[in-house]
Amino acid sequence: MHRDWADIWGGGVLALLGAGVAVHAGLTLDFGTLRAMGPGFFPTVLGALLAVLGAAVAIPAWGRMAETPHIAWGDAAAVIAAILIFGLGMNRLGILLACFAAVLIASVPAPHSGWRWRILLAACVTGLVWLVFIAGLRMTIPILPRLP
Amino acid sequence: MTAWEGLAHGFNVALQPDVLAYCLLGVTLGTFIGVLPGIGAMAAISLLLPITFYISPEAALVMLAGVYYGAQYGGAVASILLRLPGTPQSAVTTLDGYPMAQQGRAGVALFVSMVSSFAGSMLGIVVLVVLAGWLSEAATAFRSAEYAAMMVLGLVAASTIGSDRPAKAFAMVTLGLILGCVGTDVNSGAQRFTFGIPELMDGINLVALAMGLFGVAEVIGNIRNAERHAAPERVTFRQMMPSRDDLKRMPAATLRGTALGSFFGALPGTGSTLSSFLSYAVERRVARHPERFGKGAVEGVAGPEAANNAAAITAFVPTLTLGIPGDPIMALMLGALVIHGIQPGPEMLTARPDMFWGLVVSFGIGNLLLLILNLPLIGIWVSMLRIPFRYLYPAILIFVCLGVYSVRGSAFDIATVAVVGLCGYLLALARFSPALLLLGFVLGPLIETHLRRAMLISRGDPMVFLERPIACAFVIASVLLIGLSIFQNLRRR
Numbered sequence: 098m099h100r101d102w103a104d105i106w107g108g109g110v111l112a113l114l115g116a117g118v119a120v121h122a123g124l125t126l127d128f129g130t131l132r133a134m135g136p137g138f139f140p141t142v143l144g145a146l147l148a149v150l151g152a153a154v155a156i157p158a159w160g161r162m163a164e165t166p167h168i169a170w171g172d173a174a175a176v177i178a179a180i181l182i183f184g185l186g187m188n189r190l191g192i193l194l195a196c197f198a199a200v201l202i203a204s205v206p207a208p209h210s211g212w213r214w215r216i217l218l219a220a221c222v223t224g225l226v227w228l229v230f231i232a233g234l235r236m237t238i239p240i241l242p243r244l245p
Numbered sequence: 246m247t248a249w250e251g252l253a254h255g256f257n258v259a260l261q262p263d264v265l266a267y268c269l270l271g272v273t274l275g276t277f278i279g280v281l282p283g284i285g286a287m288a289a290i291s292l293l294l295p296i297t298f299y300i301s302p303e304a305a306l307v308m309l310a311g312v313y314y315g316a317q318y319g320g321a322v323a324s325i326l327l328r329l330p331g332t333p334q335s336a337v338t339t340l341d342g343y344p345m346a347q348q349g350r351a352g353v354a355l356f357v358s359m360v361s362s363f364a365g366s367m368l369g370i371v372v373l374v375v376l377a378g379w380l381s382e383a384a385t386a387f388r389s390a391e392y393a394a395m396m397v398l399g400l401v402a403a404s405t406i407g408s409d410r411p412a413k414a415f416a417m418v419t420l421g422l423i424l425g426c427v428g429t430d431v432n433s434g435a436q437r438f439t440f441g442i443p444e445l446m447d448g449i450n451l452v453a454l455a456m457g458l459f460g461v462a463e464v465i466g467n468i469r470n471a472e473r474h475a476a477p478e479r480v481t482f483r484q485m486m487p488s489r490d491d492l493k494r495m496p497a498a499t500l501r502g503t504a505l506g507s508f509f510g511a512l513p514g515t516g517s518t519l520s521s522f523l524s525y526a527v528e529r530r531v532a533r534h535p536e537r538f539g540k541g542a543v544e545g546v547a548g549p550e551a552a553n554n555a556a557a558i559t560a561f562v563p564t565l566t567l568g569i570p571g572d573p574i575m576a577l578m579l580g581a582l583v584i585h586g587i588q589p590g591p592e593m594l595t596a597r598p599d600m601f602w603g604l605v606v607s608f609g610i611g612n613l614l615l616l617i618l619n620l621p622l623i624g625i626w627v628s629m630l631r632i633p634f635r636y637l638y639p640a641i642l643i644f645v646c647l648g649v650y651s652v653r654g655s656a657f658d659i660a661t662v663a664v665v666g667l668c669g670y671l672l673a674l675a676r677f678s679p680a681l682l683l684l685g686f687v688l689g690p691l692i693e694t695h696l697r698r699a700m701l702i703s704r705g706d707p708m709v710f711l712e713r714p715i716a717c718a719f720v721i722a723s724v725l726l727i728g729l730s731i732f733q734n735l736r737r738r
Contacts, residue, residue, distance in 0.1 A: 147419045
C-alpha cells in the first residue's frame with residue numbers, strides 16, 4: 098500500500114489543466130457580462146471549477162492509502178505507435194503497407210510468443226481491410242507506396 | 246396521431262426490407278460485441294457511426310439502437326460463463342450468474358438472462374411510448390432556461406447518483422464541458438483553444454473522441470487481462486431449460502427490474518448501469534433468504550438483466566423528445582441524427598413520425614430477433630469466447646482508424662484518437678469515468694447556448710432560473726443532489 102497516487106496525480110494534473118484553461122481564456126477571450134456573455138465566460142468559469150475540483154480530488158488523497166494501479170506503458174506505446182504509423186503513413190506508404198506494419202507493431206505486446214502468427218495475422222487483417230474498405234466501400238486511399 | 250395509428254405507421258417503416266436488414270445486422274453485431282469482453286457497445290457504435298453516412302437516417306438509428314440493446318443481451322454471456330462482464334451494464338450479472346455456471350447451471354442462467362432481457366425490453370417499449378407522448382407535450386412549454394437547468398440536472402445526477410467519489414465524477418464532467426468549448430464560438434465567431442490548427446475550428450471530432458476514450462483505451466487495458474481466463478464450457482440448447490422452481494422465482498424479479506430500469510433509464514444522466522445495480526440491491530432486500538444471493542440466486546440474474554434492458558429502451562425518451570442525451574451512448578445516437586440534419590426535440594413525434602414510430606416498432610422486432618436467434622445460437626456465441634483477444638485487437642485498431650478517417654478524410658483525427666486513447670487509458674486506470682467526460686462534451690455546447698440565450702432574454706437576471714417553476718424544480722433537485730452527496734461524504738469520514 099502506498100499513498101493514493103492515482104488520485105494525487107489525476108487530481109493534480111486536472112487542477113493544473115483547469116487553471117491553465119481559466120488563465121488562457123481569461124487573457125485571450127472576451128468575458129462579457131452576465132447579460133451578454135462573451136466567448137470567454139464559459140471556459141473561464143469551467144477552468145476555475147476544474148482547478149477547484151482537481152484540488153478537491155488530490156488534497157484528501159495525500160493522506161489516504163490505496164493500491165497504485167500498474168500502468169502498462171509498453172502496451173500503450175505499441176498501440177499508440179501502431180495508430181500513428183497507420184494514420185500518418187497511410188497516404189505515403191499506401192494502405193496495404195501501413196496496415197501490415199501497424200498490425201505487426203500492435204501485436205508486439207500480446208502475451209503469446211512467436212513471430213509466425215503475428216505475420217499471418219497482419220496479412221489476414223490487411224487482406225480484410227482491402228476487401229472491405231477498398232473493394233467494398235471504395236474509399237479513396239493510395240493502395241501502394243507513392244514513388245518519389 | 247394516436248398510439249395505435251403511430252404503431253401501424255411504425256410497422257410500415259420498420260418492415261421495409263433495408264430497415265429490417267440493418268436491424269438484424271445491428272442486433273447481431275451488438276450481441277457479438279457484447280459477448281466479447283473488452284469492447285463495449287460504445288466502441289461498437291462509434292465504429293459504425295461512419296457507415297451511417299451512407300444509409301437513411303431511419304435505418305441508421307435502427308441499426309445503432311440494435312447494437313446498443315443487442316450488446317445488453319450479449320454482455321450477460323461472458324458475465325455468466327467467465328465472470329468477465331462483456332459490458333459495464335452486465336457487471337452485476339456476474340454476482341449470481343457465475344456461481345450458477347459453477348454449479349453446472351450455466352445454461353439456465355443464460356436462459357433466465359435472455360428471457361428477462363426480452364420481457365424488460367418489451368415492457369420498456371410500452372413505457373417509452375407513454376412517456377414520450379406525455380413528455381413531448383409538457384416540453385412545448387420549455388424555453389432556454391428549462392433546457393439549461395434540465396441538462397445541468399442531468400450532469401449532476403450522472404455524477405452523484407451511484408458514484409462513490411463525486412468530486413472525481415464532477416471533474417470529468419467539467420473536463421468534458423471544457424473540451425466541448427474547443428472550436429469556433431457560435432455567437433461571436435471567436436476561436437477558442439484552437440491554437441491556429443484549422444482542424445480544430447469545428448471543434449474536437451466526436452467520433453475521434455469516443456473511439457479514443459472507449460475503443461483504444463479499452464484495447465490498451467485489455468491486451469493482457471482479456472487472455473487470463475480459461476476457455477468456457479460448451480452450452481447446449483437442452484441445458485438451458487429452467488426448473489419449475491426457477492420459473493416460479495423469475496417473474497416477480499423481472500417485473501421489479503423492469504420497473505426500476507424503465508424509471509432510471511428515462512432520467513437523463515443515470516442510465517442502465519445504475520439501474521442494474523439498484524435492481525440487484527432491491528432483489529436482495531426483498532428476498533426471504535438474502536443469504537442465497539452471491540451463490541447462484543436466479544433473481545440476481547433476472548432482475549438486473551430486465552432492468553438494464555428496460556433502461557436501454559427508455560433512455561431514448563429524453564433523447565428523442567427533448568434532444569437531451571441521458572448517457573454517452575445516447576449522445577452518440579444524437580450525434581448520428583445531427584449528422585443527418587435531424588435535431589430531435591418536442592416536435593419529433595409530430596414532425597418526424599417515421600423516425601419515432603419506426604424506431605419503436607424496430608425495438609420490438611429487434612428484441613424478438615434476439616430472442617429467436619440467441620436461444621438456439623447460444624453455442625456459437627459461447628464459442629466466440631474462445632477466440633483469443635490477440636487476434637482481435639489489432640484488427641479493431643485498424644477499423645477504428647479507418648472509421649475515424651472516413652468521417653472527413655482527416656489524418657489529424659487519427660492522431661487525435663491516439664492522444665485521446667492514451668489519456669483515456671490513464672484516466673480509466675485512475676478510476677476517472679470517461680463516460681462522464683463524453684456526456685459533458687456533448688451537452689456542453691447545448692448548455693452554453695441555452696444559458697447564454699436565457700440570460701440574454703432575462704436581461705442578465707439570473708433569477709430567471711428560480712422564477713420559472715419548472716426550471717426552479719430542476720435547480721432545486723440539482724442542489725439537493727449535490728448537498729446529499731457532500732453530506733454522505735462528510736459522514737463517511
